[in-house]
Amino acid sequence: MRYAQLTRYGADAPFELRERRAREAGPFEVVVKVHAAGLNPADARGREGMGREGDPPPLGFDVSGVVTAVGAATTKFRPGDDVYGCAGGIGEADGSFSEEMTADERLLAHKPKSLSFREAAAMPLAVITAWEALVERAQITPGELVLVHGGTGGVGHFGVQLARATGAIVHATVSSAEKAELTRDLGAAEAINYRELEVADYVAKYTGGRGYDIVFDTVGGRNLEKSFAALATNGRVATTRPGDGLDLSVMGAKNATLHTVLMLIPLITGRDRERHGALLEKVARMVDDGRIRPLLDPHRFTLDQLGEALSFLDAGKPVGKLAVDIA
Template sequence: MKAMIIETFGESSIFKLKDVEIAKLLPGQVRVRVKATSVNPIDIKVRTGAVPAVSPSFPAVLHGDVAGIIEEVGEGVKSFQVGDEVYGCAGGFKGLEGALAEYMIADAGVLAHKPLNISMEEAAAIPLVGITAWESLFTKGALKKGDDILIHGGAGGVGHIAIQLAKWAGATVFTTVSSIEKQAIVKELGADYVIPYRESSVKEYVEKYTDGKGFPFVFDTVGGSNLDQSFEAAALNGTVLTIAARSTHDLTPLHSKGLSLHVTFMLLKLLDEAKRFEHGNILRHITAVVEENCLKPVLDKKTFSFEEVGEAHDYLESGKAVGKIILVNKW
């Protein structure tokens, strides 16, 4: 089969088109005819060698998100049959084949049936960011109807899904964005209150929207120094959720406010053979939310072929994308 592979870590130009052998199915696995994938920041980190602990061995096929059609079912698989349309975040990391190929072998437990009311391209945009948002909001945060939540980076990959999931759950959503264009996007997604963070300090918007008390839930999808702002924005005994905590911080605010800090790194379960089925369970919930017309991914206007994966990586790193970047299999 054709595949885009890397044989070393490096710049976006290291991807090569090669013919590789199609591996045999093991029990519990399925073979998926790949229709589309998307680019996530972790894919770039893997390509550059920034996360060796989760990186596959060379030659490597990258990208976790996949949408496609079941071509073959392995022994013991009861949940899928040949011809089923599926999606998931299934590989591209340590010990797992990636999606940048004609076919992808995946553990059946990490996949779910594709929502009927969206395209393959839209489905490919959801898995990694959707699972991350779900785990953060509901598994870690136990967000429920009537809760108030501040979501930092509401127009981002995880953020725009989190807004929709929080609204579906019945929460009131406040979100920060950087531009007028992104203000329009998050309003359309259902955000109740939009905060242009470049025009307002944390103290100012906490005073405006909470009478200085802070938000009971803060979901930080940005990381870095923004995590300190999340601590500042949180209410007494509040919950801070984050997906980016590879940084050093003064934890005094956590102590003085009695805050809880929860970190989500969704790849940990994907790489754990005993727990990865939890991702398939989450995606089944997400499928239902999508089919209720309560969640729809935002896609960037530009799409790429698999052979243009280097350009897609460059585009994500440029910061110019608005919405998820999709790659379509044209082989």
């Protein structure tokens, strides 16, 4: 089988297509014939090295495909099952930028029946992140007023839909009229062009000056200061990108809380992995019920164009998510 191997670290580092035999499944693992691999900012950071030394490991977190073999103790899947998950790209694990990968069954779920493999591959890391931020950390409840920064982003567009699915009232920031229309189509009651309105202006206009119960900040860094400013008293901020040197005094003045989310912890530590698989089973049912869907960028790439795809992603060009066609 073919796989893409990074030859060195760097923002423009090339990949080589190499051949190897698929690794046999361990007792609680499955072998997956990969149909598509989702792309995430974490893949671009992995390409750059993130401080690593030595030979680059296999890359690729998100996968969708068909189970071809199962380990001796596997009970969750059978050969022929369509699956998806965030199951590789960490440590010694196989990456999804490969025609086959062997993965921990706990990290996988049955693919939504209504989605193509390419659409399904675009979901796992991003939708798990949005779920952990809004449902588990911020503990969103029906009727709350929620602001999502980056309403058409890879994580943000799932945040809009999950918040709407819980019965919250969702507003989202965008950078253009076209993205505003997309965001409303995903369920946002208001789409706010942050290039046209300052925080104080849209808080006054859309919340009567009260602020938002929850702000989900997928931008992070200095943008968190805008999130703090937009927050209501006793509100909650959840972010995927905490910044350094931020003034948190406004959070204290509002009796607010700040939550950070790194959904890769189960992959890194090996603990609590079954939670991700169970969550993706729940998400698959929501997808098939028409409650959420991936916003897939129309640009298409194949395995031998992986370097171009990651550069396109790193430049911030996609609207929604990118996926690479493998099979």
